Amino acid sequence: MAKIHTHYDNLKVARGAPQEVVRAAYKALSQKYHPDKNQGDEKAARIMAIVNTAYNILSDPVRRKEHDEWIAAEEWEVEWLESSGEEAPRTRGENWESPPPARNRRRLLREPRWWIGLLGGVALGAACALLLVQQPRLLPSALAFNGKPEAAPVAPVTSVPALDPDAWVMPAGAKTPPAVVKALAVTQLVVPARQPECDTDLATPTAPNGEPWPDQSGYIPGYPTGNSGREMTVVVDNSANANPVFVKIWDLERRSNVRHAYVLGNGTLTIDGLAAGKYEVRYQNVVSNTAHAECKNRAARRAAAGF
Structure with missing residues (x-):
């Protein structure tokens, strides 16, 4: 199965690594790529920015949980694409890469507000359709518009x-x-x-x-x-x-x-x-x-x- 590049890969730690290991990995990478030690090195500055982002997410329990759920969702999609014969995302070639924002499909489907919004949209659509169907019965049978009366008789009452x-x-x-x-x-x-x-x-x-x-x-x-x-x-x-x-x-x-x-x-x-x-x-x-x-x-x- 194609590999999903994650913030764990950016810090060079395992996905189940405890916070102490994550902190130690971040400290070691910071000492290596810190701008003070790599003045004028654009690649080092880019890597340091990626390391900072990875540590900010993995050091926060809530954001780390969301990142883990995103990884599971991405891997499930890749596995489904490979099993169906479609082309799966290719393995990233760069050693340092910032993962895209987590789409978190499973968490979204478990979110009550998502279902409430979906059901509200369906109900609103049904109400609009009913109003359009019933509108001819609700509106008056005819309307009076601008103009002077005609000499000839008009439509019946x-x-x-x-x-x-x-x-x-x-x-x-x-x-x-x-x-x-x-x-x-x-x-x-x-x-x-x-x-x-x-x-x-x-x-x-x-x-x-x-x-x-x-x-x-x-x-x-x-x-x-x-x-x-x-x-x-x-x-x-x-x-x-x-x-x-x-x-x-x-x-x-x-x-x-x-x-x-x-x-x-x-x-x-x-x-x-x-x-x-x-x-x-x-x-x-x-x-x-x-x-x-x-x-x-x-x-x-x-x-x-x-x-």
């Missing part, structure tokens, strides 16, 4: 779960959650015609601010107006729907509502003065006064029937 931190109002006495909040991330929202749903639509006589619903379409008082600018306009077309709608403009980047509006049944509202950005238009159907009375009658009939 899509449904997404409510992400609004200030939750939608729960209808009084409702046994099921409110209707799914609608979102259309374009510059025009066309609300389809639909019948009122007493158990899921907003059937409260007051707006979320505690005041009665407005008599006309417009912004709901009491809510701050954000993202003011001249770059964007959103048209809410509720002309096909007989019921009013409660509308919120959601800023996707700031993750907050910047407009709160109320649009009458069979009405239209233009929300202008928006700065450039990415928005979602969300709405929830509001039960009108007429429909609200009908809902109360339905509830009374169900109660009388024992349902």
Whole structure:
């Protein structure tokens, strides 16, 4: 097997030599190659530097143990290469040579931090892969970008779960959650015609601010107006729907509502003065006064029937 040059070879001692032998060998070599006795001799100066390095490592129990482990790992690799028919490292020809830094493979594999780092990397990679797979489901179905509204109708309304931190109002006495909040991330929202749903639509006589619903379409008082600018306009077309709608403009980047509006049944509202950005238009159907009375009658009939 090819010989691995070590710091023991540089001090001319056996690998199992006790500290007294290592110290004596270093003292003898120091007297022979000391610069004071070899002034101007570059080879002697190089050998003395190698001897000093070897003694510093072998005189330290911890560093000597690491060096022994490096030797064992190197010899194991050489033996494996020779047994597999590959070319093994050639024996060093120089009598004085400083071994390369110890790679210490076996010690590294026994180090808990190495395994923790490896497992952490695998977990992080798996989480990133899962995020990439799930991303289409987590992102909104569409985004609103800069530009003025087009004259022609746009894509149909899509449904997404409510992400609004200030939750939608729960209808009084409702046994099921409110209707799914609608979102259309374009510059025009066309609300389809639909019948009122007493158990899921907003059937409260007051707006979320505690005041009665407005008599006309417009912004709901009491809510701050954000993202003011001249770059964007959103048209809410509720002309096909007989019921009013409660509308919120959601800023996707700031993750907050910047407009709160109320649009009458069979009405239209233009929300202008928006700065450039990415928005979602969300709405929830509001039960009108007429429909609200009908809902109360339905509830009374169900109660009388024992349902």
